[in-house]
Amino acid sequence: MTGYDEIAFDDRMATVEFRVGERAHIVVDSEVCRSCTTQACVTACPANLFAPTSDGGILFNYEQCFECGTCYQVCNGEGALSWSYPDGGQGVVFRHG
Amino acid sequence: MSYDVVVVGAGPAGSAAALAAARAGLSVVLLERGPFPGSKNAYGGVVYGRVLDDVLPGWWDEVPVQRWVTRRSTMILTGHQALTVDFRTSDWGQAPYNGCTTFRADFDGWLAGKAVEAGAQLLTSTVATGLLREGGRVVGVRTDRPDGDLRARIVVAADGVNSFLAKEAGLLPKTDAAHTTLGVKEVLALPREVIDERFGVRGLEGVDVEILGCTRGIPGGGFVYTNRDTVSVGVVVSVQHLAAAKVRPEELVADLKAHPAIAPWVRGAEVKEYTAHLIPEGGYDAMPELHADGLLVTGDAAGMCLAAGIWLEGVNFALGSGLAAGRAAAQAIAAGDVSRAGLACYRKDLESSFVLQDHKRLRRAPGLVLSERVQQRYPGLIADLVQDLFTVTNPTPKPGALRLLRAAAKRNGVKLRHLAADGLAAGRTFR
Ligand SMILES: Cc1cc2nc3c(=O)[nH]c(=O)nc-3n(C[C@H](O)[C@H](O)[C@H](O)COP(=O)(O)OP(=O)(O)OC[C@H]3O[C@@H](n4cnc5c(N)ncnc54)[C@H](O)[C@@H]3O)c2cc1C
Ligand code: SF4
Numbered sequence: 019m020t021g022y023d024e025i026a027f028d029d030r031m032a033t034v035e036f037r038v039g040e041r042a043h044i045v046v047d048s049e050v051c052r053s054c055t056t057q058a059c060v061t062a063c064p065a066n067l068f069a070p071t072s073d074g075g076i077l078f079n080y081e082q083c084f085e086c087g088t089c090y091q092v093c094n095g096e097g098a099l100s101w102s103y104p105d106g107g108q109g110v111v112f113r114h115g
Numbered sequence: 116m117s118y119d120v121v122v123v124g125a126g127p128a129g130s131a132a133a134l135a136a137a138r139a140g141l142s143v144v145l146l147e148r149g150p151f152p153g154s155k156n157a158y159g160g161v162v163y164g165r166v167l168d169d170v171l172p173g174w175w176d177e178v179p180v181q182r183w184v185t186r187r188s189t190m191i192l193t194g195h196q197a198l199t200v201d202f203r204t205s206d207w208g209q210a211p212y213n214g215c216t217t218f219r220a221d222f223d224g225w226l227a228g229k230a231v232e233a234g235a236q237l238l239t240s241t242v243a244t245g246l247l248r249e250g251g252r253v254v255g256v257r258t259d260r261p262d263g264d265l266r267a268r269i270v271v272a273a274d275g276v277n278s279f280l281a282k283e284a285g286l287l288p289k290t291d292a293a294h295t296t297l298g299v300k301e302v303l304a305l306p307r308e309v310i311d312e313r314f315g316v317r318g319l320e321g322v323d324v325e326i327l328g329c330t331r332g333i334p335g336g337g338f339v340y341t342n343r344d345t346v347s348v349g350v351v352v353s354v355q356h357l358a359a360a361k362v363r364p365e366e367l368v369a370d371l372k373a374h375p376a377i378a379p380w381v382r383g384a385e386v387k388e389y390t391a392h393l394i395p396e397g398g399y400d401a402m403p404e405l406h407a408d409g410l411l412v413t414g415d416a417a418g419m420c421l422a423a424g425i426w427l428e429g430v431n432f433a434l435g436s437g438l439a440a441g442r443a444a445a446q447a448i449a450a451g452d453v454s455r456a457g458l459a460c461y462r463k464d465l466e467s468s469f470v471l472q473d474h475k476r477l478r479r480a481p482g483l484v485l486s487e488r489v490q491q492r493y494p495g496l497i498a499d500l501v502q503d504l505f506t507v508t509n510p511t512p513k514p515g516a517l518r519l520l521r522a523a524a525k526r527n528g529v530k531l532r533h534l535a536a537d538g539l540a541a542g543r544t545f546r
């Protein structure tokens with residue numbers, strides 16, 4: 019093997035600063051997700067914020083979001099996502115980028 | 116409040132636009148939703164700064180450089196093979212230089228500072244939440260500040276790849292997954308001497324590596340860039356195909372770091388930061404209208420990122436288009452016509468500069484480099500061919516090169532006539 023230890027996902031996310039705002043800037047309508055055939059957001063979101071639930075819906079937490087837009091680009095369900103940027107100064111803060 | 120120009124987004128495009136407009140004597144406010152310029156931005160990265168020669172003479176003495184790229188490689192990987200074309204020149208290690216690695220948190224802040232020095236007012240932690248319109252004309256923006264609206268004769272939308280302003284103005288489609296790629300990157304810490312030794316550089320010399328064939332067949336590519344005491348490693352992939360493949364993006368970065376050709380560079384490194392950002396890769400044919408009444412669109416918001424597949428030049432095109440937007444705003448205001456017709460000078464300026472000329476010339480590049488054969492078949496074909504050419508088969512006599520090519524093509528499912536056609540297309544694309 020290469021001798022490279024792959025980092026755990028939580029540790030990976032812990033390298034990023036988030037100034038979490040009160041308002042959820044992205045809201046997922048799990049009702050729509052239940053009839054979504056791809057659930058593409060689950061694997062595509064680089065922050066891994068979309069968790070499938072046992073009833074076929076989606077559990078979403080906006081707090082560690084990169085504000086990248088991948089989810090709404092790949093979303094398969096009309097009206098499932100309401101997407102906006104966090105309020106000024108809040109959300110992700112890249113220290114290197 | 117009322118200004119000549121409101122610029123939305125203090126990325127390279129917005130700061131360049133604000134700089135040019137403020138230099139021309141206009142009152143300019145530059146809005147940034149992050150707490151500081153660069154805080155929302157992530158890229159590979161290398162900045163090719165020559166576009167700043169005229170506006171900031173001697174920029175290279177002040178730009179917050181990590182390393183000057185003096186070695187540039189393109190790599191083709193398969194699971195177990197690697198072929199590298201590696202070029203180095205000391206010319207790029209001295210003024211006027213060619214490209215530098217730099218962090219966006221540093222570079223964007225530096226450039227916004229130049230706009231402020233020129234007289235622009237920077238408002239951070241401020242989101243432009245929508246356009247103010249009167250009779251179809253854009254006359255300012257709404258913000259999430261308590262005192263809300265900012266009126267302006269011209270609004271410059273430099274709000275990057277998801278440009279909600281250009282969408283609201285009807286210039287961009289709501290989604291465009293087919294022309295959008297996702298970049299994910301890790302910044303990996305290593306002692307400076309270790310980087311120098313592993314990459315064969317010293318002082319401020321740095322390395323830029325673009326990689327094809329490392330994304331499990333998902334259209335895209337990878338990169339490795341050296342900073343002073345960190346190395347940036349990442350991949351850029353089509354969002355559409357990433358979603359269809361059901362692959363998690365960070366796994367692609369993990370694959371890349373574990374590849375036998377890359378692992379020795381990053382062994383023992385600690386992850387300092389993980390980032391993700393989208394890129395508009397459609398090029399010339401996917402660009403929106405660049406202006407409307409009272410509105411100019413610039414940088415990634417206008418799809419200005421030049422992406423010849425894996426070779427990304429976005430910052431320099433953002434700078435070039437942003438400067439042009441600032442100049443156009445000044446020209447239109449001086450002429451007293453900020454209508455669509457009055458702002459047409461913006462597109463003309465871009466057409467006469469590298470921005471649209473390069474885009475037009477390379478308009479077929481994204482399609483070619485991200486095509487199925489280039490992504491999924493040619494890396495294997497090329498690597499197999501080189502391996503066969505370099506494998507000494509004694510005591511069996513050496514097979515001819517053409518025979519090897521045929522065999523490698525067959526093994527990788529490529530028809531020679533397709534290879535010839537793609538070769539011609541490549542010749543036309545990059546002529
Ligand atoms: C992984 C990756 C690798 C890349 N590698 C390279 C490279 O090596 N070299 C290169 O030249 N280019 C590279 N690029 C492309 C380059 O990063 C972009 O083309 C460039 O940043 C575009 O600049 P911009 O100013 O148009 O947009 P951005 O840099 O995205 O800036 C937009 C700004 O607007 C702000 N904003 C957005 N909406 C609002 C709003 N509503 N209100 C207020 N502010 C707002 C954002 O916070 C941001 O600061 C890469 C991109 C990625 C993702
Ligand atoms: S892709 Fe859209 S509709 Fe489908 S599960 Fe994800 S958020 Fe819901």
Ligand code: SF4
Pocket residue numbers: 044062063064065066067082083084085086087088089090
């Ligand atoms: S914007 Fe990006 S990081 Fe945030 S939820 Fe969507 S895909 Fe995930």
